[in-house]
Amino acid sequence: MHTPAPYPHSRPRRLRRDAFTRDLVREHRLSPADFIYPVFVLDGADRREVVKSMPGVERLSLDLLLPVAEDCVKLGIPYMALFPVIDQSLKTPDGQEASNPDGLVPRVVRALKKEFPGLGVMTDVALDPYTSHGQDGVLDEHNYILNDPTVKILVQQALTQAAAGVDMVAPSDMMDGRIGAIRQALEAAGHVHTRIMAYSAKYASAFYGPFRDAVGSAANLGKADKKVYQMDPGNSDEALREVALDIAEGSDMVMVKPGMPYLDIVRRVKDEFHMPTFAYQVSGEYAMLKAAAQNGWLDHDAVMMESLMAFKRAGCDGILTYFARDAARLLRG
Numbered sequence: 603m604h605t606p607a608p609y610p611h612s613r614p615r616r617l618r619r620d621a622f623t624r625d626l627v628r629e630h631r632l633s634p635a636d637f638i639y640p641v642f643v644l645d646g647a648d649r650r651e652v653v654k655s656m657p658g659v660e661r662l663s664l665d666l667l668l669p670v671a672e673d674c675v676k677l678g679i680p681y682m683a684l685f686p687v688i689d690q691s692l693k694t695p696d697g698q699e700a701s702n703p704d705g706l707v708p709r710v711v712r713a714l715k716k717e718f719p720g721l722g723v724m725t726d727v728a729l730d731p732y733t734s735h736g737q738d739g740v741l742d743e744h745n746y747i748l749n750d751p752t753v754k755i756l757v758q759q760a761l762t763q764a765a766a767g768v769d770m771v772a773p774s775d776m777m778d779g780r781i782g783a784i785r786q787a788l789e790a791a792g793h794v795h796t797r798i799m800a801y802s803a804k805y806a807s808a809f810y811g812p813f814r815d816a817v818g819s820a821a822n823l824g825k826a827d828k829k830v831y832q833m834d835p836g837n838s839d840e841a842l843r844e845v846a847l848d849i850a851e852g853s854d855m856v857m858v859k860p861g862m863p864y865l866d867i868v869r870r871v872k873d874e875f876h877m878p879t880f881a882y883q884v885s886g887e888y889a890m891l892k893a894a895a896q897n898g899w900l901d902h903d904a905v906m907m908e909s910l911m912a913f914k915r916a917g918c919d920g921i922l923t924y925f926a927r928d929a930a931r932l933l934r935g
């Protein structure tokens with residue numbers, strides 16, 4: 603980097619003096635095409651439930667989700683990410699409902715792709731909405747989350763989603779070797795176009811709390827945590843090893859999660875691998891900004907856009923965010 607000539611020759615404020623010059627020299631930009639919109643879907647019809655800890659977010663049945671999908675198309679948001687709210691009566695220790703071809707997720711995928719073929723649909727590969735204990739995998743007699751038996755079930759879940767026509771599967775479970783196993787199974791079944799976005803560096807974070815309320819896994823999980831498979835927040839080099847493995851195993855894109863507190867990880871991943879890199883601005887990040895805005899302590903639209911811009915600046919190609927529609931609307935004026 604060259605050393606600028608000292609003041610008064612250099613006056614960095616020259617470039618900040620007016621909006622048109624700031625526009626000209628801005629290094630990063632946000633567009634509605636940067637966003638993936640996560641939604642919570644309920645079984646049945648004409649059902650709408652607010653998520654108390656996520657103001658502005660609702661759980662919706664398919665009929666009420668369709669207008670939301672239409673809105674995404676109109677706004678230029680390229681993808682929606684589906685998270686199912688599974689009836690307690692369908693939850694089991696092994697989460698077998700996750701592989702039911704007529705389950706909620708496959709039905710919603712088929713309907714969305716039929717109505718809006720131009721809208722990308724992404725599904726979560728993980729067992730936590732389906733397990734009676736709220737963990738992302740199956741347990742042994744000491745309640746340890748078993749890796750290889752879980753991967754076998756995740757493969758079936760991903761195949762079920764691919765058969766329903768989903769555009770992209772996103773394993774969020776953090777089991778070892780699952781990307782490779784899923785990729786191999788997809789190829790063997792002829793699903794050669796199904797993309798995989800790996801939750802590669804997913805941390806054991808307390809910022810997921812409101813999400814677990816939203817999908818209804820919080821009560822199942824109780825006081826348990828996910829530290830034996832999700833990453834330790836104290837680690838950074840380990841994130842690079844996780845990303846390297848997922849790329850080697852066949853992931854098309856990688857993700858860091860949570861977002862704002864982990865933008866250092868995004869930057870390292872982008873610089874090291876030059877892959878399509880995403881981050882998830884998770885439920886707790888959304889909740890804290892919303893809560894402060896509702897109290898009049900922060901300017902809602904300003905902090906929303908500033909936080910999203912920070913993801914781009916850190917090296918993200920796109921962002922999973924509950925603000926997607928609000929931000930896209932603002933960007934469209």
Ligand code: PBG
Pocket residue numbers: 726728729730738774775809810811812813814828883884885886
């Ligand atoms: C579960 C999953 C979680 C999120 C996405 N997929 C929660 C968890 O790991 O407990 C969190 C998303 C959010 O907090 O917005 N596999």
